Amino acid sequence: MSAYEPKRIESKWQAVWAEEHTWEVANPGQPGFAPEKPKAYVLEMLPYPSGEPHVGHLKCYAVGDAIAHFRRRHGFQVIHPMGYDSFGLPAENNAIKTGEPPRVATERSIDSFRRQFRSWGISIDWSRELATHTPEYYRWTQWIFLQLLENGLAYRTQAPVQWCPKDATVLANEQVVDGRCERCGTPVVQRNLEQWFFRITDYADRLLADFDSLDSWPEHVVTMQRNWIGRSEGAEVVFRCDEVGLDFPVFTTRPDTLFGATFFVLAPEHPELERLVAGTPAEAAVREYVDRVGRESAEERGAEDREKTGVALGRSVVNPVNGERIPMYVADYVLMEYGTGAIMAVPGHDSRDYEFARAFELPLSRVIEGSDPEAARDDDGLPYPGDGPMVNSGRFDGKHNRDAYAEIVAWLEVEGRGRTAVNFRLRDWLVSRQRYWGAPIPVVYCEACGAEGEPAIVPIPADQLPVELPEVEDYAPKGRSPLAAAEDWVSTSCPRCGGPARRETDTMDTFVDSSWYFLRYLDPGNEEAPWDRAAADHWFPVDQYIGGVEHAILHLMYARFFTKALADLGHIGAVEPFANLFTQGMITRDGAKMSKSRGNVVSPGEFVERYGADTARTYICFMGPPERGGDWTDEGVEGVNRFLARLWRLGEEVEQRTDPGEWEAATAGPESRQLMAKAHWAIDKATRDFSRGFQFNTVVAAVMELVNDCYRLKDGLFESADGAAALRFATTTAASLIFPFAPHLASEVFERLRGERVWEQPWPEADPALLAADTVTLVVQVNGKLRDRIEAAAEADRDELLELARGSEKVGRHLDGKEVVKEVVVPGKLVNFVVR
């Protein structure tokens, strides 16, 4: 008998799959397309190729591949492609350090990723491979940009934006975490810059509403996106400043507290501040305050428990509900990017306004009664955020605030001083980056086509795409894109008038690249269009998407937005890209995230070299439910490796000691029947757990049990023809069920015993006749306590079971001298005597 040598069988089967293009699928209308099969689009998030793949990649693709195999063997035509998110900052930062062009380092990483993915035996359709940094791909990224631009969904404007000083580029709101750059951790600062945006806010309501169609998405991902989008219903109310003749609209979710407004606050970035204080005694102090705030990082400004600061403007506005004049302030607790950048302050019912009022000794006013004295910070029970009858509110006094809410808004509307309004936390997506390694934004600026001294933005015609990324000498960012130094490239002619024009030098956020790659896979070689509509209509949307939860907001929300926009523009049918989403948990080691500095990194390359891909994949799936994290232990790996070797040896022994063809109907003897029943139990268990939220750990456990039973029973079974047949059946079944996790070993064992290719076989079906046991273990309880277990006929009725239970000596001991007040019988399961 030969030992289990993973390297040998893994390279053998990988060669077969590569040579025969086993996992490739054709598009509708092409040769090889199977119109009779239902389709399944199984997709894992594409990797950012940097260095070598890590254990997180291995987990993602192991899980996705198991799903793809399971679907194939259920008769689906599965499209399962792979690509690389190959634009991005790490390659560029490396270039700044070493001078090596990003393209060279990136393509080296891609080679290494591709090699490893092949060595893992993942069933990928390599004919659809793509990389987002290639002109063949980003040509269409640019095309989509132009589609958005033409349809008013992309625009350029000046706005306060987040700037990362270290990476020397602007960032989208989503890429700022706790006031720091998501990528490098540097505190970001605000700058007022002209930038490109995508109008994702137009889709805010639909991004929320369409969650209804995504019922298999993990709840926490949906919650995170909901929070991020942050829809609030309320009212816009206009306060007028007579002194300068300006209207100041505010957004409030509490129009019922309007009568309690005692002051008014503007954000330091508010555009009308200058006009309000110019030439007044407050001017110097306000200017100093605004400057000070402007120098602070977002992190400092957003710090917890920060003292309220601000400056009085010496101006006032009129409260539209009661005509009261209230003083205006500037304070940094009001944010320019939310609402209108101005608020009415109701210190009696809002804790932030309360803190400011305390600090500046401003008056409080209660307009809603009823309080929870425990929660209040004040003797008057203020601030009070809850509901109750209204007071100090003119003709609304005595009304419940919830009822008054709509009446106040309706009244304001009649007066022309307000209206209902919905406000979102979500901002438009800032997509321009002052960096090199990304898709160039395909527009030029033309003086001749412009007007009033402003150059016109002229899009590059689609047939002249791609706007290729030029080679440059110096990748270092200098506050503008390194592309600005490529004078030959920047200086061009206007596609509209033919006169001199200058190219846009910013590139696109790499999240743009990954917001549509799942569509390009459907028709990756198409040179006429980003995809063929018929191919997209057939394959799209993705049926099962798999990836890390760290993309819960950014990537998943952007991709949803793109899909909706592209559907609106008539390019695809579906409005949601990912019908089902599975987020895998993170693998740790010694309870901590793997990192070079901790020295606890498991390298998949070295690991697969030593143990084989089958062990790596099966172990990852056995660690625990894949949506949860898991701690990697070397002992656990050994256990799984031992199990696979055990299956291997079983296969060898069965092959040598039994004859082919013996695997049919083998239930003559009691032991062979027992093993057949176990095999069918494993089929049933594996199938159910696979379908029930991908519980791979218990699927693997079921196959382990089957193999254990084979070992327990095999010495006796080899003696008889029916026993040998049962062993053949059980062993091939174990191979068949483990195939989604250990495809190489499974293919080898299956081929040896059956002469067939396991992936071409349908997933096994459990025989109900063998699932149903003849006898069951009857549990007998007295007062709910387990007293005995008795073998009983499966179909025994209530009276028979009771009689059987009473007959037990162990049970009788606990019934002696007691009065049985109740008998509970669950047929096929248990009897419980309640005694007194």
Added chain:
RNA sequence: GCCGGAGUGGCGGAAUUGGCAUACGCGAUCGACUCAAAAUCGAUUGCCCUUGCGGGCUUGUGGGUUCGAGUCCCACCUCCGGCACCA
């Protein structure tokens, strides 16, 4: 503070509809094989009392519902993740 998720042996974890708690794996102990070791095969392994038979206890804590609760309800504790001056 708000919103999610989770607490089960020495460890990772299982328990599908309220019905045998601890499947499977790891670790540990013992045995077989071996000159020996490794590998392999087999047995035992929640905790406490007991020589044994047997008995008691046990799913973060405290209560409740039920013949019966890891599972349902109430209160609380701890840990993890997300959001947080969002008007």
